[in-house]
Amino acid sequence: SAVISQKPSRDICQRGTSLTIQCQVDSQVTMMFWYRQQPGQSLTLIATANQGSEATYESGFVIDKFPISRPNLTFSTLTVSNMSPEDSSIYLCSVEEMEGQPQHFGDGTRLSIL
Amino acid sequence: AQKITQTQPGMFVQEKEAVTLDCTYDTSDPSYGLFWYKQPSSGEMIFLIYQGSYDQQNATEGRYSLNFQKARKSANLVISASQLGDSAMYFCAMREGGDSNYQLIWGAGTKLIIKP
Numbered sequence: 001s002a003v004i005s006q007k008p009s010r011d012i013c014q015r016g017t018s019l020t021i022q023c024q025v026d027s028q029v030t031m032m033f034w035y036r037q038q039p040g041q042s043l044t045l046i047a048t049a050n051q052g053s054e055a056t057y058e059s060g061f062v063i064d065k066f067p068i069s070r071p072n073l074t075f076s077t078l079t080v081s082n083m084s085p086e087d088s089s090i091y092l093c094s095v096e097e098m099e100g101q102p103q104h105f106g107d108g109t110r111l112s113i114l
Numbered sequence: 115a116q117k118i119t120q121t122q123p124g125m126f127v128q129e130k131e132a133v134t135l136d137c138t139y140d141t142s143d144p145s146y147g148l149f150w151y152k153q154p155s156s157g158e159m160i161f162l163i164y165q166g167s168y169d170q171q172n173a174t175e176g177r178y179s180l181n182f183q184k185a186r187k188s189a190n191l192v193i194s195a196s197q198l199g200d201s202a203m204y205f206c207a208m209r210e211g212g213d214s215n216y217q218l219i220w221g222a223g224t225k226l227i228i229k230p
Contacts, residue, residue: 031216033216042222042223043220092157099214100213100214103216103218104161105151105159105160105161107156108159
């Protein structure tokens with residue numbers, strides 16, 4: 001399966017600032033996704049990162065708060081904007097190498113906002 | 115109603131014993147897939163095993179096997195000969211419909227602790 005590198009692995013940020021998380025895959029993949037996992041919770045899909053076009057956001061998530069880029073088939077970024085303590089979560093990128101295949105995840109970014 | 119139910123919030127198991135983690139699901143779609151993931155305390159999400167609704171045999175991957183009981187809508191994960199490194203959160207997830215549907219529905223997870 002693809003090797004997925006996610007950076008940073010963790011960060012502590014001040015409220016009101018923004019952080020960009022990077023997800024790099026070692027092969028071209030069709031689908032890339034961004035998830036949020038709030039403390040003690042399961043995963044929630046934020047959006048599907050579409051190559052060359054705007055991301056597809058799930059209900060409750062908006063582009064102004066979580067802008068996403070995907071310039072090619074191996075790379076995507078998620079920005080968490082104007083952070084507040086409620087944004088403290090683990091953010092994970094995942095990929096689906098081929099349609100119908102299991103999603104594989106990066107190591108996650110553990111984000112704490114003070 | 116919950117689509118994926120994991121009834122065990124936490125489990126303690128003695129090292130080297132077998133472990134069964136429960137997962138029941140609810141769907142009216144005849145085509146679906148079931149997944150198990152492991153999340154250690156470090157946070158990464160590791161894919162373990164997959165079972166398709168039309169698969170005739172239970173899936174196995176090394177020490178992991180899936181006890182798939184379609185009529186009961188259950189897909190329990192069995193870990194044989196547990197090890198200390200198996201201590202983690204375990205999530206069951208389901209994808210409904212055909213392969214073009216990427217949406218995963220997640221259970222709440224089970225925290226497994228292996229005792230030495």
